[in-house]
Amino acid sequence: MATKKDVDDRFKKFGTVSFTAISKTNDFIDYLEQGKVMGTRCGACGKSFFPPRSNCYRCLDNPMEWFEVSGNGTLVTYSRLQFAPIGFEADLPYAIALLDYGDYKVFGRISSEIPEEELSIGMPMRTRVNELPNGQLNYVFEKSDS
Amino acid sequence: MPKVAIVGVGQSAFVRSYPGSIREMVFDGFQEALTDAGMSAADIGASVVCSAPEYDKQRSPSGVFAEYLGLNPQPTVYVETLCSSGSTGVRLAYSLVASGLHDAVAVLGFQKMSEISSAETQERMGRGGDIQWESPFGTMMPAYYAMFARAHMDAFGTTPEDLAEIRVKASTYGQLNEKAVYRKAVTADMFADPEHRMAGTVASPLRVGDCCANADGSSCIIVASEEKADALARKPIWILGTGAASASVNLAGRDLFSGLSVAREAARQAYQMAGIGPDDVDVAEVHDCFTIAEMMAYEDLGFAEPGSGKDLIRGKETYKEGRIPVNVDGGLLSKGHPIGATGGSQIRTIVMQLRGEAGEIQVQHPSIGLVHNIGGVGLYGNVTILGR
Ligand SMILES: [Zn+2]
Numbered sequence: 097m098a099t100k101k102d103v104d105d106r107f108k109k110f111g112t113v114s115f116t117a118i119s120k121t122n123d124f125i126d127y128l129e130q131g132k133v134m135g136t137r138c139g140a141c142g143k144s145f146f147p148p149r150s151n152c153y154r155c156l157d158n159p160m161e162w163f164e165v166s167g168n169g170t171l172v173t174y175s176r177l178q179f180a181p182i183g184f185e186a187d188l189p190y191a192i193a194l195l196d197y198g199d200y201k202v203f204g205r206i207s208s209e210i211p212e213e214e215l216s217i218g219m220p221m222r223t224r225v226n227e228l229p230n231g232q233l234n235y236v237f238e239k240s241d242s
Numbered sequence: 243m244p245k246v247a248i249v250g251v252g253q254s255a256f257v258r259s260y261p262g263s264i265r266e267m268v269f270d271g272f273q274e275a276l277t278d279a280g281m282s283a284a285d286i287g288a289s290v291v292c293s294a295p296e297y298d299k300q301r302s303p304s305g306v307f308a309e310y311l312g313l314n315p316q317p318t319v320y321v322e323t324l325c326s327s328g329s330t331g332v333r334l335a336y337s338l339v340a341s342g343l344h345d346a347v348a349v350l351g352f353q354k355m356s357e358i359s360s361a362e363t364q365e366r367m368g369r370g371g372d373i374q375w376e377s378p379f380g381t382m383m384p385a386y387y388a389m390f391a392r393a394h395m396d397a398f399g400t401t402p403e404d405l406a407e408i409r410v411k412a413s414t415y416g417q418l419n420e421k422a423v424y425r426k427a428v429t430a431d432m433f434a435d436p437e438h439r440m441a442g443t444v445a446s447p448l449r450v451g452d453c454c455a456n457a458d459g460s461s462c463i464i465v466a467s468e469e470k471a472d473a474l475a476r477k478p479i480w481i482l483g484t485g486a487a488s489a490s491v492n493l494a495g496r497d498l499f500s501g502l503s504v505a506r507e508a509a510r511q512a513y514q515m516a517g518i519g520p521d522d523v524d525v526a527e528v529h530d531c532f533t534i535a536e537m538m539a540y541e542d543l544g545f546a547e548p549g550s551g552k553d554l555i556r557g558k559e560t561y562k563e564g565r566i567p568v569n570v571d572g573g574l575l576s577k578g579h580p581i582g583a584t585g586g587s588q589i590r591t592i593v594m595q596l597r598g599e600a601g602e603i604q605v606q607h608p609s610i611g612l613v614h615n616i617g618g619v620g621l622y623g624n625v626t627i628l629g630r
Pocket residue numbers: 138139140141142143152153154155156
């Protein structure tokens with residue numbers, strides 16, 4: 097019988113504050129710890145999903161395989177925040193953004209090392225795992241030539 | 243399809259902090275709508291309550307309101323689509339009446355946002371996004387809409403000054419609306435002055451002046467059958483079209499960032515049902531939670547081609563005297579945005595316009611009006627078309 101400490105709550109490690117503890121995509125966190133940002137691909141129809149999901153709504157089946165988000169995406173849009181929700185104040189200022197990888201898109205943060213003036217829509221960027229000051233893990237976008 | 247009417251409209255004042263409980267606040271809008279319709283509570287066959295539950299201390303408020311408003315033993319139900327809950331409620335009431343199940347339905351929208359702090363409000367609003375995959379990055383409503391603003395500017399050359407002009411228009415009419423929370427003038431000079439509060443960045447490129455204010459408030463729309471409407475003294479306003487749509491909550495699942503796909507789809511449905519096109523609309527209320535949202539609405543509703551929304555505001559075409567008056571009650575930017583009450587307030591404005599009862603903000607002889615009400619960052623979209 098499962099005891100309390102058997103609860104697989106790995107997902108609470110995602111982002112500055114995670115609002116989810118338990119997910120069938122908890123392996124995403126293990127991959128982050130290995131330095132990899134992973135999506136899932138349906139083994140039946142081949143559709144790529146990011147964020148990763150454990151079910152394919154097209155096939156109504158779950159033969160999901162992990163794939164790594166690698167190479168360049170292009171910056172679709174972004175915004176730099178001067179105010180933050182509760183729990184995120186220490187991260188300010190930070191920019192959230194969307195990258196387009198063709199088959200899928202990735203929502204995340206821009207690396208804090210890139211000033212806003214150096215951002216432009218359409219620029220190539222890549223996704224990298226990032227450890228936050230509070231020990232949590234997320235991923236950020238950086239210039240693809242850096 | 244049988245004809246369905248709106249026979250009564252009401253709303254409380256939208257205020258920073260309502261001096262009463264939620265049932266008392268909802269009473270204000272209900273009382274006004276019932277009086278407007280010339281009906282009594284016994285005439286109401288059912289009620290539909292609309293709000294965003296994360297602000298409510300009361301669980302399942304519909305039962306509480308039904309008793310307080312004298313609507314027992316009639317059935318009541320709660321609906322929620324974030325900021326478009328009120329329009330969703332009217333769409334549900336339409337179907338309850340069109341089906342013949344009820345001949346009059348009261349749609350009660352409300353939100354008392356003042357019970358929690360502004361930062362808590364932002365956090366709750368942000369959780370209207372994808373809490374598993376987006377919220378851990380520290381998302382907020384202004385930042386999501388700012389991403390659309392950035393994409394719109396990049397694609398079409400829309401400028402921060404264009405967005406400021408939308409806020410200036412809103413304040414022009416907000417000053418005339420005694421039920422609006424923000425009644426002061428806003429000028430383009432304020433946005434041009436980096437020291438001015440309005441010009442302060444919230445989430446680039448959106449500034450304080452680009453954002454609507456939280457507010458407390460309630461609204462009530464009474465939807466009725468043709469037979470019921472014809473028995474009343476007042477001339478009814480008809481629901482000619484209703485459209486609704488949904489889209490991916492995570493922006494990673496979207497393809498359009500210079501407009502809202504839900505607005506385009508809901509508008510397509512509503513225009514088709516009403517048998518009209520954008521050129522037939524005489525007056526509109528659009529969901530201007532942020533200035534960029536109104537700009538995108540011009541284009542998503544077909545009042546302007548994609549990318550040409552800026553020409554409408556530059557030419558003052560969306561002012562009261564313009565080609566297509568939009569938000570001449572001050573919009574969410576001036577009225578405030580008490581989530582569940584907003585859709586009902588928008589519909590109330592259009593009903594009063596079509597009746598010719600809008601006073602100082604009356605548009606010249608409108609016969610068709612449109613309401614565009616969005617939930618989340620284009621997660622839910624509702625378009626309702628009304629006619630005399
Ligand atoms: Zn599949």
